[in-house]
Amino acid sequence: MKATFKIFLLTVLIVGITACRNNNGEGEEENVSTSTEQASTERQGQAFxxxxxxxxxxxxxxxxxxxxxxxxxxxxxxxxxxxxxxxxxxxxxxxxxxxxxxxxxxxxxxxxxxxxxxxxxxxxxxxxxxxxxxxxxxxxxxxxxxxxxxxxxxxxxxxxxxxxxxxxxxxxxxxxxxxxxxxxxxxxxx
CATH class of the missing domain: 2.30.180.10 (FAS1 domain)
Incomplete structure (x- = not known):
């Protein structure tokens, strides 16, 4: 029973990760690029x-x-x-x-x-x-x-x-x- 439960959790985890990647694939790259652009224009350091x-x-x-x-x-x-x-x-x-x-x-x-x-x-x-x-x-x-x-x-x-x-x-x-x-x-x- 414990082995079955572990396999079930592992399957849910894999399906969840795959679903997140498929849903965010294109948007993720866009968000990363936007974050990089914002970081380069914002002033950095303790004063901010x-x-x-x-x-x-x-x-x-x-x-x-x-x-x-x-x-x-x-x-x-x-x-x-x-x-x-x-x-x-x-x-x-x-x-x-x-x-x-x-x-x-x-x-x-x-x-x-x-x-x-x-x-x-x-x-x-x-x-x-x-x-x-x-x-x-x-x-x-x-x-x-x-x-x-x-x-x-x-x-x-x-x-x-x-x-x-x-x-x-x-x-x-x-x-x-x-x-x-x-x-x-x-x-x-x-």
């Missing part, structure tokens, strides 16, 4: 994984801000999204749209061109420091080492803190660091 549980990353905070559309466009053009969602901790000095608008006319448009991706990336990395220090703690520093491999001076004027000449006007903690909103784009000297 959706998560409703974790604290927002420094990138999430910038994306959600109404005042950082230019910064987000620049990060996307430089393809640095994945770097801004890593474990960190990271301090991002995030220039507002107003700060980008204060640059000489045509500067932002020129930097967003694909041929200027490396230059844009270098400038954006000049706005990132390892660590998670609040504004008060930053007052203890004379300079910070940026992800651009360059240093920026830290100056204290009264209660205000300036990093690379940019004034910190707000700070937002993130799951992987902190975003310090600044009033100026920090352009590397080199």
């Amino acid at each position: 994984v959706k998560d409703d549980v974790s604290e927002p990353t420094v990138l999430d905070i910038a994306i959600q801000s109404e005042d950082h559309k230019t910064l987000v466009a620049a990060v996307q053009a430089a393809e640095l999204e994945n770097a801004l969602v890593n474990a960190g901790p990271l301090m991002v000095f995030a220039p507002t749209d107003e700060a980008f608008a204060a640059l000489p006319e045509g500067t932002v448009e020129d930097l967003l061109k694909p041929e200027n991706k490396n230059k844009l990336s270098h400038i954006l990395k000049h706005h990132v420091t390892p660590g998670k220090y609040d504004k008060e703690f930053l007052k203890k520093f004379k300079k910070l080492g940026q992800a651009s491999d360059l240093n920026v001076p830290v100056e204290v004027k009264g209660e205000d803190v300036y990093v690379g000449g940019a004034k910190i006007i707000a700070s937002v903690p993130a799951g992987n660091g902190i975003v310090h909103v600044v009033d100026k784009v920090i352009i590397p000297e080199n």
Whole structure:
């Protein structure tokens, strides 16, 4: 009886597999090709994984801000999204749209061109420091080492803190660091 039952299950399994192959034969190839096309057009990496549980990353905070559309466009053009969602901790000095608008006319448009991706990336990395220090703690520093491999001076004027000449006007903690909103784009000297 057990042998008969095993043969019956094996037969049902074989018939089921055969039926699935016959019904999906052509469609399966089409679906595989469509999936491959979608995968090649979608951006990949940790920055593109959706998560409703974790604290927002420094990138999430910038994306959600109404005042950082230019910064987000620049990060996307430089393809640095994945770097801004890593474990960190990271301090991002995030220039507002107003700060980008204060640059000489045509500067932002020129930097967003694909041929200027490396230059844009270098400038954006000049706005990132390892660590998670609040504004008060930053007052203890004379300079910070940026992800651009360059240093920026830290100056204290009264209660205000300036990093690379940019004034910190707000700070937002993130799951992987902190975003310090600044009033100026920090352009590397080199």
